[in-house]
Amino acid sequence: MIDSPEFSDNLVERIKEDGGIRWIFITHSDDVGEAINFRAKFGSQICIHKKDSWSVKDADMKFNGGEELAGHAQLIHTPGHTLGSSMLLAKLDQHYLFTGDTILTTAGGGLMANTRMYTKSPSDVMKSVRKLPQFKVDVILPAHGARSFVVEATEALKIMLEKMSGEQIEPSKDL
Numbered sequence: 001m002i003d004s005p006e007f008s009d010n011l012v013e014r015i016k017e018d019g020g021i022r023w024i025f026i027t028h029s030d031d032v033g034e035a036i037n038f039r040a041k042f043g044s045q046i047c048i049h050k051k052d053s054w055s056v057k058d059a060d061m062k063f064n065g066g067e068e069l070a071g072h073a074q075l076i077h078t079p080g081h082t083l084g085s086s087m088l089l090a091k092l093d094q095h096y097l098f099t100g101d102t103i104l105t106t107a108g109g110g111l112m113a114n115t116r117m118y119t120k121s122p123s124d125v126m127k128s129v130r131k132l133p134q135f136k137v138d139v140i141l142p143a144h145g146a147r148s149f150v151v152e153a154t155e156a157l158k159i160m161l162e163k164m165s166g167e168q169i170e171p172s173k174d175l
């Protein structure tokens, strides 16, 4: 599970049909939701970056970035929105990048780095997203935005970085 929705009986039944939850990856401290209730129900383990781990009681895995999860998912530390904001790159039939609140989708089907909404350090968000072209990514799945995913992600990321290259980004006040 990536981040946590509200805990409900309907959802629990649905997840049971799919075989339960082994890992709960939290992209950042704002999106912990009811992860601890899902953990209790399914015996899952919660995985969150060290610097945001204050937001989860007894996190099971506190990572730095660069580690692998479940043998096919790479954990990438992308600070800025929060200190511990991170992405998960699932290397399956295609490569799926879950970006949390660091990258959002736009109405036009593109992407934007989240330098505005509830972001602690816009300049650190830009530094983080500039690291992403080094990864092979096919599909991007942000936490919010006009669309739930964007395909042809490498091209979409390139366009996003080009568009944002001329923007004035406020430096961090908090980080």
Ligand SMILES: [Fe+2]
Pocket (backbone or CB within 6 Å): 028, 030, 031, 081, 101, 118
């Ligand atoms: Fe957030």
